[in-house]
Amino acid sequence: MIDIEAFSCQELVELVTDFLEGALSPGDLRRFEEHIALCDACTEYLHQLRETIRIVGTITPDDLSLEAEAELLQVFAGWTAGAR
Amino acid sequence: MERSDAQLVEALRAGDEETFRVLVREWHAPLLRVAQIFVPSRAIAEEVVQETWLRVLGALDRFEGRSSLKTWVFRILANTAKTRAQREGRVIPFSSLQDPGRVPEAAVDADRFLPDDHPQQPGAWASPPRDLPEERLLASETRTRIAAAIDDLPANQRAVIMLRDVQGWSSTEVCNALDITEVNQRVLLHRARTKVRNALEDYFAVENE
Numbered sequence: 001m002i003d004i005e006a007f008s009c010q011e012l013v014e015l016v017t018d019f020l021e022g023a024l025s026p027g028d029l030r031r032f033e034e035h036i037a038l039c040d041a042c043t044e045y046l047h048q049l050r051e052t053i054r055i056v057g058t059i060t061p062d063d064l065s066l067e068a069e070a071e072l073l074q075v076f077a078g079w080t081a082g083a084r
Numbered sequence: 085m086e087r088s089d090a091q092l093v094e095a096l097r098a099g100d101e102e103t104f105r106v107l108v109r110e111w112h113a114p115l116l117r118v119a120q121i122f123v124p125s126r127a128i129a130e131e132v133v134q135e136t137w138l139r140v141l142g143a144l145d146r147f148e149g150r151s152s153l154k155t156w157v158f159r160i161l162a163n164t165a166k167t168r169a170q171r172e173g174r175v176i177p178f179s180s181l182q183d184p185g186r187v188p189e190a191a192v193d194a195d196r197f198l199p200d201d202h203p204q205q206p207g208a209w210a211s212p213p214r215d216l217p218e219e220r221l222l223a224s225e226t227r228t229r230i231a232a233a234i235d236d237l238p239a240n241q242r243a244v245i246m247l248r249d250v251q252g253w254s255s256t257e258v259c260n261a262l263d264i265t266e267v268n269q270r271v272l273l274h275r276a277r278t279k280v281r282n283a284l285e286d287y288f289a290v291e292n293e
Contacts, residue, residue, distance in 0.1 A: 010194070052230075058222065061250050
């Protein structure tokens with residue numbers, strides 16, 4: 001029997017973030033998990049999105065330059081002096 | 085050691101330079117990314133961050149702790165950046181943060197799926213995700229590629245993925261800092277993450293040809 005409620009793969013990929021964020025409704029969560037259980041390609045897609053998140057997490061954020069930090073500390077020193 | 089907002093504010097008011105240095109360093113990258121949503125260049129965003137700290141110090145006596153210190157600082161940043169953007173003659177489309185779902189964007193190109201009128205499996209993968217070589221995912225070239233893909237994102241999506249996945253903020257923290265709803269936060273995060281995955285897939289696909 002064809003489950004008329006089932007997600008297509010194209011629909012599923014749009015729900016991956018909601019799934020990872022725990023934002024799917026109980027019905028959608030059930031349909032999501034049923035689809036993933038039977039679909040290798042979508043399982044791979046979900047895996048790749050998780051891997052993407054993991055690699056993004058290893059990127060180093062922009063560091064404050066020493067000059068900019070020195071300037072801000074001067075601002076702070078000026079503010080402290082003015083506040084006294 | 086995590087200090088409470090009240091302790092941080094007290095230390096700043098007492099002129100504790102080390103506390104200021106720690107905050108300025110810790111919040112620099114997030115502040116810069118959020119500022120770039122509003123202003124046209126990184127250089128101007130740097131100035132906006134600087135001006136934000138000035139305003140934060142100037143307003144510190146009025147901080148009442150109704151929101152977290154972080155949220156409060158990011159609200160000041162957003163206001164500072166918006167004012168600066170106006171002065172630069174830049175109009176920020178309302179939809180860029182408040183209604184990102186209005187313009188649809190596909191996580192994966194539609195032509196990778198069977199058409200809607202396919203008799204057996206409409207919307208099923210026609211061209212499934214290509215394998216990513218696990219052993220090379222954390223190689224420095226891969227990470228350089230990922231960083232470039234993030235740089236190519238629209239500023240609002242870039243800010244959200246940086247805050248969530250690089251800085252490790254919670255969705256609530258991001259929503260508060262950007263003053264957006266959970267739904268819009270997820271739309272922006274979804275678009276950012278799926279584009280970065282696409283870039284990764286393309287990178288290895290080209291290499292294997």
